[in-house]
Amino acid sequence: MLHDYFETYVRNYEYYKGGAWCYEDGCLYRGLITLYEATGDDRWLDHLIRLVGGQIDASGRLAGYEIEEFNIDNILAGRALVFLYRLTGETAWLSAATLLARQLETHPRTESDVYWHKLRYPHQIWLDGLYMALPFKMEYARATSRPDMADETLRQFLTALDLTYDQATGLYRHGYDESRQQSWADAESGLSPAHWGRSIGWLAMAFVDIIESLPFGPVRQELADRASALASRLLTLRTPDHRWLQVIDRPDEARNYPESSATAMFSYFLQKLARLTGSASYAHAGRTALQSLIEHELRPAPDGMIKLHNVCCVAGLGGFNGRYRDGTVEYYLSEEIRPDDIKGVGPLMMAYAETKRDTQSKRLIGNEDGDKVELSTTSER
Incomplete structure (x- = not known):
């Protein structure tokens, strides 16, 4: 069962950066939160x-966290702190979250009043950072x-949606450089050149998570309309086996491949958008x-363990570790692929949790098709 895979993964999980507060661990925390909310199983909350x-x-300090770094990635895991505070009422969780909220009070911003991705990436908005x-x-x-x-x-x-939207493709570009100083930035638009699947996945998840927090009204409807437009476009870009590519709109590239983290993110996005808006097709x-992701990519590795394969380890823009990442198709296809990277497994948990929510709601209203949504993995066969 998927539950067994997730349980083994979490039980054996080692902090991504040796215990330092980071977004990668935050991906796991989001997966655990959604599993707990969908199932009520206390083991996910305990983990x-x-x-x-x-x-x-x-003293309430976050391990390895320094506000002066102004790293937007460090904020993500703070959602677990807010969740635990709202669940338990224990103020220690909120106090820790307040450290991150304080960062956002002084985090550098573009002239358009959107957060820089990081202090070392000045004047830049990345889709990752929105999530x-x-x-x-x-x-x-x-x-x-x-x-x-x-x-x-x-x-x-x-504002960020407007700045990163590419009207020609109906998609959003990974990065926007307000200063036009980066060589990856188009001189006219400031946008990066290619459409990286996971960057759009981060944005898609931001869409539905923000919509969920809003009361019904014009603003929620505007975001729902924009999210639905993205969803409709994504449906046209699926591979024949219902996944999405690393460079999402370039099936003509011979080295392109169905990438697992983006596929999991879009699965979560589409299911949650359907839950929020009522679209059965999504x-x-x-x-x-x-x-499809489970059938193709959740399979034994050489060590005999079931792992999620074809997860892009990391991708970005600009200088990093002595390399300049130029945002081209060729660049995204050159990045390392790592099985069981948490940036794939966390969204897989989230997508599965949405399926469980949908299954349970159908059972509650007496829909006899509800049981048909149960999923299996290669470990069950």
Whole structure:
């Protein structure tokens, strides 16, 4: 069962960066939260508390976290702190989250008032960063009764959507450089040149997580409309077996491949968007993508362990580790592929959790088709 795979993965999980607070661990925390919410199984909550608690010292400091780095990635795992505070009422969780909220008060911004991706990536907006920071900011605003913070979150998100949208393709570009100083940035638009699947996956997840936090009204409807437009475009870009490519709109590239983290993210996005808006076609597409991902990529590795294969380890823009990442198709296809990387496994948990939510809701209303959504893995055969 998928539960067994997830349980083994989490039980054996080692902090991604040796215990330092980071977004990679935050991907696992999001997976555990969604599994707990979907199933009510306390083991996922127990793992969450064990792992998050292990990164906070007796003084409430986050391990390895330095606000002066102004790294937007470090915000993501803070959603687990807000979740645990709202679940337990224990103020220690909120106090730790407040450290991250304080970073956002002074984090550098573009002239258009959107957060720089990082201090070392000045004047730049990346789709990754929208997911790393803005759902946290929205959830923190709700937990602390800060409508001004929630309003600012929405303004930033809408501005970033406008700046990163590529009208010619109906997709969003990975990066935008307001200064036009980066060689990857188009001199006219400031946009990076290619469409990396996972970067759009980060954005897609930000869409539905922010929408979920909003009351019904015009702003929620506007975001739902934009998310639905993206969803419709994504459906046209699926591979024949219902997955998505590393460079999402270039099936003509011989070295291109179905990438597992993006596929999991889009499965989560489509299913959750369906839950929030009632679109049955999106729900079906999301479940079909999840089943295809499991059938093709959740399989034994050479060590005999079941692992999720074809996960791009990392990709970015600009200088990193002595290399300049130029954002081209060729660049994205050159990045390392690593089985069981948490950036794939966390979204897989999230996508599966959405399927469980859908299955349970169908059972509650007496839909006899509900049982047909149960998924199997290669370990069950």
